[in-house]
Each structure stands twice: as C-alpha cells, then as structure tokens.
Amino acid sequence: MRINMQSRRRALLFLNAQSRNGHGNMANGVARQLQSGGITLIESLSKRADDMSQEIVRRADEVDLVIVGGGDGTVNAALKGIVETGLPLGVLPLGTANDLARTLGIPINPEAAVAVIVAGCTRxxxxxxxxxxxxANVASMGMSVELARRLTGNLKRRWGRLSYPLSALKTMLAIKPFAAEVVTKDRKIQLKSLQIAVGNGLYYGGGMSVYEVASIDDQCLDFYSVEPRQSWQWPLFLSAFRRGRHRNLRKMQAFCSPSPLYIRTDPPLPINTDREITTTTPARFDLLPLALSVFVPTDRVEG
Incomplete structure (x- = not known):
C-alpha cells in the first residue's frame, strides 16, 4: 500500500537518546531529512518508555503517522498505542539488534531508513x-531473560552486535533448566527446557532466526524449546539456530501454532517481549492478525 503524499504529513517522533545511535548529530540529521521529505515533526516530550503509548493515543488526532527511533525495545514500548490508534509506524533502527527492521528489510543506515518512510509504502x-x-518479534523465557539482564547499555555501546554472543556464552554456562507444560488446541507437552520462545517475526536476539521460513504476516506463532544439552553440542546447535534450521535437531521441540497456546513453568518465570521483561508465567500467547501498518521498502510491501 502507498500512502497519499500530496500534502505534508504530520508525524509524532520518538527518538530514544539512550539507544546506540539515537543521539547527537545522527538524530539531528534524521530530523532534518524527515522534514525535507515533506513530514512535519511533532517531537514527543515523553521521557519514559511507559509513557509512549499513552502519548500516541492522546495525540492521535494531531498526526498521520508515528516514527520511532531506537531499538526493538523502544518500538515495543510504542506498540500498544500504535495498534489502538491504527496509525502507521515508521521504524528508524537506531538500536543494537534492530530485529524488526531486519525482518521487514528496513535498512540499518539511518538515511536509507528515513527514505523508506518518506516513500510512503506500507505493509x-x-x-x-x-x-x-x-x-513484534518474540516473547521468551529462560536463557533469553538472563541474557537481557546481562546486556547492559554500556556493554552494547562498547561492543555493538558482538555484545550478544559475548553475553550468550556467559549465560549458557550459568542457566539452569526448568519444567514447563505447553498446551495448544490439539496438543499438551511436558518438557524440561533451558529456553522457550514464541515468535511472531523472523529474527530476534541480534539476527537469530526463529524459523527460516517464518513470516511476520503468516498469522502463526512459532514455538520452540531448547532442552538441556552437553556443552560440546552448543557450537553446532548455535550455528543451525542462527540460520533458523533447528527444528530437526535432537533435544528440540518446535512447531507452528495458528491458535493460542498456554505455558506454565515451574518455577514461575519472567517473560521477555522484544528484549524487555514485561510479564511472567503462567501465560497465554495469541496473535492480533495484520494489526499493524509499517513503512517498508517497495519490494517488501507484500510478504
């Protein structure tokens, strides 16, 4: 879909100054490019992620789109307000992982990402x-939550994407397995796990693939569970996992669910949504089909 751009569009702009590239000359350049591309900016005064969705709802009648500059956690903080108002989302991938941008083919280069928003094609x-x-990307528990705790802002700013494998190695050595019950419309599974994830998009965790043929508009939740394994098995496992080709590996439970699924764990565990810890088990997972309109490159308008 292409948005009519005969008149100037008005955008509510959120730039996360704490993200890897969301400050200084880069942020100023992004703002200038948006304005020269026919977008009038209303810069958000919100300082906390918790306030972003509330401000989007409050100012929905004043704007035509919402632009979020930061990482996946920043986008996640705005999701509720954007879905509620139905405003289209422009993503400026200024964080470290930028997995939603990767899934949608949005360029990591800020100038190229701005050009995508200015062009006006949505999906x-x-x-x-x-x-x-x-x-948007994935909700998970176990190893990924411990990884999120280890990935401090200082670590990400210092090492960039290398901070993920460095933290993952430390996490794998420390994580303990947990018991879980997974229930869907047609199955019940009892398992021991180091990590459970339920994916919506293709990528998470700095480029790891939930499943190689997953799509962010397939109206299906991709489930996987990593069972305990010997240390010598990890290199092969991680190599397959990064490419999303882990479904046939031993000690792996994985499937696609078009219906809701329910997970209980012993003990109850925190859940990471797009790299932010937001809720706990027991949990119900579901989908809002085609609920979000996002600006994408012209060759990604259709999935």
Whole structure:
C-alpha cells in the first residue's frame, strides 16, 4: 500500500537518546531529512518508555503517522498505542539488534531508513500478545531473560552486535533448566527446557532466526524449546539456530501454532517481549492478525 503524499504529513517522533545511535548529530540529521521529505515533526516530550503509548493515543488526532527511533525495545514500548490508534509506524533502527527492521528489510543506515518512510509504502503485519503485553518479534523465557539482564547499555555501546554472543556464552554456562507444560488446541507437552520462545517475526536476539521460513504476516506463532544439552553440542546447535534450521535437531521441540497456546513453568518465570521483561508465567500467547501498518521498502510491501 502507498500512502497519499500530496500534502505534508504530520508525524509524532520518538527518538530514544539512550539507544546506540539515537543521539547527537545522527538524530539531528534524521530530523532534518524527515522534514525535507515533506513530514512535519511533532517531537514527543515523553521521557519514559511507559509513557509512549499513552502519548500516541492522546495525540492521535494531531498526526498521520508515528516514527520511532531506537531499538526493538523502544518500538515495543510504542506498540500498544500504535495498534489502538491504527496509525502507521515508521521504524528508524537506531538500536543494537534492530530485529524488526531486519525482518521487514528496513535498512540499518539511518538515511536509507528515513527514505523508506518518506516513500510512503506500507505493509500490514501481525502482532503477538502474551498476557496483556504486545510483541513484534518474540516473547521468551529462560536463557533469553538472563541474557537481557546481562546486556547492559554500556556493554552494547562498547561492543555493538558482538555484545550478544559475548553475553550468550556467559549465560549458557550459568542457566539452569526448568519444567514447563505447553498446551495448544490439539496438543499438551511436558518438557524440561533451558529456553522457550514464541515468535511472531523472523529474527530476534541480534539476527537469530526463529524459523527460516517464518513470516511476520503468516498469522502463526512459532514455538520452540531448547532442552538441556552437553556443552560440546552448543557450537553446532548455535550455528543451525542462527540460520533458523533447528527444528530437526535432537533435544528440540518446535512447531507452528495458528491458535493460542498456554505455558506454565515451574518455577514461575519472567517473560521477555522484544528484549524487555514485561510479564511472567503462567501465560497465554495469541496473535492480533495484520494489526499493524509499517513503512517498508517497495519490494517488501507484500510478504
């Protein structure tokens, strides 16, 4: 879909100054390019992620789109307000992982990402839900939550994408397995796991693939569970996992669910949604089909 751009569009702009590239000359250059591309900016005064969705709802009648500059966690903070108002989302991938941008083919280069928004082509995508929280990429528990805790802002700013494998190695050595029950419309599974993830998009965790043929508009939740394994098995496993080719590996549970699924764990565990810890088990996972309109490159308008 292409948005009519005969008149200037008005955008509510959120730039996360704490993100890897969301400050200084880069942010100023992004703002200038948007304005020269026919977009009048209303810069948000919101300082906290918790306030972003509220401000989007409050100012929905004043703008034609919402632009979020930051990482996946920043986008996640705006999801509720954007879905509620139906405003299209422009993504400026200024964070470290930028997995939603990667899934949608949005360039990591800020100037190229701005050009995508200015061009005005949109694509409708699914949004995942867990309890009352929304997610674009993935919701997970276990190893990924511990990884998120280890990935401090200082570490990401210093090492960039290398901070993910460095933290993952430390996490794998420390994580303990947990018991889980997974229930869907047609199955019940009892398992021991190091990590459970429920994916909506293709990528998460700095470029790891949920499943190689997953799509963010296929109206399906991709489930996987990593069972305990010997340390010597990890290199092969991680190599397959990065390419999304892990479904046939031993000690792996993986499937696609078009219907809701329910997960209980012992003990109850925190859940990470798009890299932000937002809820806990027990949990119900579901989808809002094609609930979000996002600006994408012309060759990604259709999935």
């Amino acid at each position: 409708r995508i699914d949004v995942g839900t867990v309890n009352d929280q929304l997610f």
